[in-house]
Amino acid sequence: xxxxxxPDIHITVSEGASxxxxxxxxxxxxxxxxxxxxxxxxxxxxxxxxxxxxTLVQGIKGFEAEFKRxxxxxxxxKPSVHWSDAAEYFCAVGASNAGKSTFGDGTTLTxxx
Amino acid sequence: xxxxxxxxxxxxxxxxxxxxxxxxxxxxxxxxxxxxQSLGQGPEFLxxxxxTGAADDSGLPNDRFFAVxxxxxxxxxxxxxxxxxxxxxxxxxxxxxxxxxxxxFGSGTRLTVV
Numbered sequence: 001x002x003x004x005x006x007p008d009i010h011i012t013v014s015e016g017a018s019x020x021x022x023x024x025x026x027x028x029x030x031x032x033x034x035x036x037x038x039x040x041x042x043x044x045x046x047x048x049x050x051x052x053x054x055t056l057v058q059g060i061k062g063f064e065a066e067f068k069r070x071x072x073x074x075x076x077x078k079p080s081v082h083w084s085d086a087a088e089y090f091c092a093v094g095a096s097n098a099g100k101s102t103f104g105d106g107t108t109l110t111x112x113x
Numbered sequence: 114x115x116x117x118x119x120x121x122x123x124x125x126x127x128x129x130x131x132x133x134x135x136x137x138x139x140x141x142x143x144x145x146x147x148x149x150q151s152l153g154q155g156p157e158f159l160x161x162x163x164x165t166g167a168a169d170d171s172g173l174p175n176d177r178f179f180a181v182x183x184x185x186x187x188x189x190x191x192x193x194x195x196x197x198x199x200x201x202x203x204x205x206x207x208x209x210x211x212x213x214x215x216x217x218f219g220s221g222t223r224l225t226v227v
Contacts, residue, residue: 004155019135024179030215032212034215036216041185043117043218043220043221044156044216045218045220046203046215046216046217049213051213051217094153094212094213096211096213097211097212097214098160098163098170099212100161100169100172100212101146101212101216103148103155103156104155105154105155106155106174113183
């Protein structure tokens with residue numbers, strides 16, 4: 001069975017600082033990996049996804065994530081955080097295109113002015 | 114429509130009552146998913162449709178929960194004999210073909226059982 005761990009419940013960064021949100025997954029083969037963002041009062045929005053190819057994937061809003069098979073990780077990064085990035089971020093893993101995604105419990109990002 | 118639409122956005126019901134939650138996916142999306150999200154947690158899988166059929170209903174917590182998608186488009190999640198523990202935000206998502214395409218989520222239905 002697939003599972004996801006997001007070790008950080010809450011992260012605070014200053015505006016303009018860099019950001020890294022951690023995600024560790026458990027799955028035997030190469031998984032589908034995703035990051036979603038949930039802003040207050042809004043639905044979850046897909047930031048980026050990975051299945052194969054280049055292990056560094058670019059997403060929307062200036063985010064990127066790197067797949068590291070040896071560490072079973074798929075960490076999300078952004079070089080310079082904006083106040084509008086304050087939200088909850090969810091990592092998700094899928095075993096196959098014909099199955100479901102399993103979500104982590106999320107990391108809440110606070111951005112200090 | 115342009116996005117995934119869920120109605121109602123809020124539902125308050127009394128314990129023991131029956132409720133229906135509706136999801137209208139993006140036109141042409143064959144895959145549809147229902148999740149449930151409690152405060153401080155990530156979305157928890159309930160059921161997944163590919164076309165009209167339920168491809169995976171392993172996340173439904175018990176037989177009080179049932180979902181249909183009769184024409185391969187709109188889906189309804191039905192909860193019988195609601196309990197206070199059913200209170201949560203129920204999320205619907207659709208995908209063009211499946212998980213690999215990523216999901217487009219609706220804004221959710223907040224269900225409160227009093």
